[in-house]
Amino acid sequence: MRFQDFIEQGKARKGSPDVSKVKSLLETSNNHLLFLENQKINEVSAGSILTTYYEALREIVEAICLKEGFKVYSHEAFTYFLKEKNEDIIAIKFDNLRKLRNSINYYGEKISYKEAEYAKEEALKLIRLLKNAYLKGF
Known part of the structure; x- marks a missing residue:
């Protein structure tokens, strides 16, 4: 699949x-991110914290x-947008976080402290990389 496919399907537009x-x-x-600085990850908060880190990352990609x-209407399309920018590793990591977030939001799955901590570290790293590469001056 390509980002262009999402445009053709109406899931993104130029x-x-x-x-x-x-x-x-x-x-x-x-x-x-400011809100999350004061939040402690535990078994109860893990899902909400992961979801919010994902949202902070998605907002950067958007x-x-x-x-x-580009106006994008599909979270999956962001993965292919990143791939077209030759950000394959970032795209894979973004998509993994997207799927983890979906498992919480749409399937009611619970995640562990360890998964939330990993998601936090990944999201912060990706946000930093993307901002430095594409959003300097904002």
């Missing part, structure tokens, strides 16, 4: 770059898409 939305998403992502003029 438009004009939207700088104000980029800034808004960066602020929202930042706010999620901001990159909007900067390039």
